[in-house]
Amino acid sequence: MSQSPVAVGPPRNPLLLPQIGDPLLAQVLERPSRGLAEATRPNFVQNPRSPVQWTGPDFDKMEDSREPLLEWPSVLSQFNAEAFLRDGACVLERVMTPAAIEAWSEALLQGQQCNDRLISGDWTQIDWAGLGRTPPNTAVTTADREKALGGSQTMPQSDDEAGVQTLRQHSVFAEYFSAGHVGFLMNVMTHPQMLDLQRLCLKAETVYFDHNQLLTRAPGYAGGAWHSHKIGAGNDDGVTVADLDAYRRQPNINLTLCYPQGFSADADGGLKLVSGSHLFRDPAGCRAPDDDALRAGWLKDRRHPVTGRALEIEHLALPPGSIVCCLSHAAHAVAPKAQDRSTRWCSLFCYRKADEENGIVQPPHAVPPVWSLKAQRGELPATLTQLVQHSFDRELTGGRVGTFDQ
Ligand SMILES: O=C(O)CCC(=O)C(=O)O
């Protein structure tokens, strides 16, 4: 066994640190942001004019040519604020405009193709020094790369030996922060209707970005286990909250899962949910490999803290153009995708709000350092700068650096 220490990935929010310990990374963050942006786009990915390389006129063009994303009256008729807080999720069927369905589907395919070109490319050509890291001396095996093609979240990344964590952190992979790779997805992330949807769900005037991913489930996908996500700041302790307004005041995160092509309920990579599970605030305990194990374990003897009903697993089926909003603490899982079905497409956009008790905004899960740097230096449009302000503004995060810091 190798005696060398396991390489750890770069700090999640380096600009929030009082001091950056790694001199290589510190140097990169002192240079013009253009250099870091270039290092995140290796030539072999063939995506030279991606949003990370945009300047002011490119963002102006995006805003000037913007079209509606959502059929807003349909959103309003399907969204019920009280039910959302009580259930922890809401399903908005067929809310994308026909043009948005088409552009969104095309954007997800384009993002996946960029991701696949990175996965199958020659990583010795990556400018590792430009990313603030020494070149890795191990490589992801050919078998693991082949398995990862065409899908999401499948590159081995339990450590940074092969550089996968570094490539994820800096959004060299298009699947992690796809908005930085595909113009339409940057438009979605900053779109006034997307932000209004967040204001509705989080009941907050000011919302912040948290993370964005491609969630592509290819034929043969084995399914995703039951889980929920932490929000940090001491709110993930398994203490049940039945007072919906107290729950609302937390620094909640809204997972916005966008399915331009929809999916069916059976073996199609569809989403599964448990209404009311969020109120238990138990991301550490609420886990199971499959439905039977969840029923026999975490669900057993638990009842909805507000309605008193037994908790139940729901297998969704969604028509094209649908969106699911889901609070982070809500239990969710993904059905397998049969070999003879076509890929399930999804883009995830997560946003968060301040803690209403103290005004503090928890640091984000994943804003790539180059975007924090650009925002801090005033190189981005005002809306985008505000959305990522908690990735560089120590006052806003109350000195917190990590997403889950208390
Ligand atoms: O693929 C999906 O529909 C959901 C994935 C998910 O739960 C996650 O990325 O945390």
Ligand SMILES: [Fe+2]
């Ligand atoms: Fe999840």
